[in-house]
Amino acid sequence: MNSMFLLVLGNTEISLIPGISIAGATPELTKFTPPADAEYLFYEKPKIIDVIPVTPEGHPTPAIITKAAKELANFPILVVRAGTYLAPLIPHVHISNEVGKDFRGEPALPGISEIIERSKMLGMELDKLNVKELVIGESTPGGTTTAQAVLWALGYDARTSSASPSNPQELKERVILEGFKRAGINRGSLKDDPIRALMEFGDPTLAAILGLSLGFRGDIVLAGGTQMLAVAAVLKALGEDITRFMIATTRWVVEDKSATFVKTAKEIGIMTYSADLDFSKSKYKGLKDYENGYVKEGVGAGGATWLAVKAGYSPEDVFRKVEELYERLVKA
Structure with missing residues (x-):
């Protein structure tokens, strides 16, 4: 396989705002979500915390989809710590300790140059390997809000998923507009200054994925939902050739009527792939509820499914493996 899967981990203080993220049972537990997601891909359960990340209602992390695809297709995974509260207890590449700030009170990423530069260096080193395609996923609680803020600053009338x-x-819009007021800008004010848009409103994950994308010159699959639209928009604003990029997501994101994934992707001009996963026949409510709008995407689930499909497996095979993994969790 000439593809490599990267999982980029990041935290932002935005996830601590009550009600803005359910990528953890409580806002405080979202600090553990990125490293726990990464660890679960390699172990039966995370090391840093004794349970897998769940929503407040108990729906499992989308890492279960990525893990299922990995167990089927056996693709290599490299974990990249872009900026988190805690390091994952597995081998990983360290980029930064910088957690994204609450952009309502201060710029989100004062150290953005270092994150981009180090990530670009990593991308350039990966470019020397026999790797034709990077598939880059993310785990970033609160990341849909930072992504929407960046898209608005660049002039896109976008709504990110949840x-x-x-x-x-x-709540997202109120938080974003407070940030715009603090920075003294309006929608579209930073369309010609995308790095400042990231610095003011982004998160470490967005900055690291941008750097990786600038350093690696082969094909790149941005494995995520509406957050990856922000990366694509910044790349386009910087004059990058968007034709070597694709966003791989799940049908749950594409069908999300509260978001503008398809419309915004067309505006940016980036190709998309939608993993046709269906959990409606699951024996488990936690998985079946994916069909009711919970979770949708994350930890590169759509991109991991893309790799499994390329290796000859079907979305149904991925679902059966997810069911098997969930059964193991329930028994454990």
């Missing part, structure tokens, strides 16, 4: 069936758009 791990909840009740997308907290009103």
Whole structure:
């Protein structure tokens, strides 16, 4: 296989705002989500915390989809710590300790240059390997809000998705507009200054994926939902050739009426792939509820499914493996 899967981990203080993220049972537990997601890909359960990340209602992390695809297709995974509260207890590449700030009170990433530069160096080293395609996923609680803020700053009338069936758009918009007021800008003010848009409103994951994309010159699959639209928009604003990029997501994101994934992807001009996963026949409510708008995407689930499909497996095979993994969790 000439593809490599990268999982980029990041935290932002935005996830601590009550109601804005359900990528953890409580806002405080979202600090553990990125390293726990990464660890679960390699172990039966995370090391850093004794349970896998779940929503407040108990729906399992989308890492279960990525793990299922990995167990089927056996693709290599490299974990990249872009900026988290805690390091994962597995081998990984360290980029930064810098957690994204709450952009309502200060710029999100004062150290953005270092994150981009180090990530670009990593991308350039990976470019020397016999790797034709990087598939880059992410785990970043609160990341849909930072992504929407960046897209708005660049002039896109975009709405990002949510791990909840009740997308907290009103809360997201209020938080973003408070950030815009602090920075003294309006929608579209930074369309010619995408790095400042990231610095003011982004998160470590967005900055690291940008750097990786600038350093690696082969094909890149941005494995994620509406967050990856922000990366694509910044790349386009910097004059990058968007034709070597594709966003791989899940049908749950594409069908999310509270978001603008398809519309915004067309505006940017980036190709998309939608993993046709279906959990409606699952024996487990935690998985079946994916069909009711919970979770949708994350930890590169769509991109991992893409790799499994390329290796000859079907989305149904991925679902059966997810069911098997969930059964193991329930028994454990």
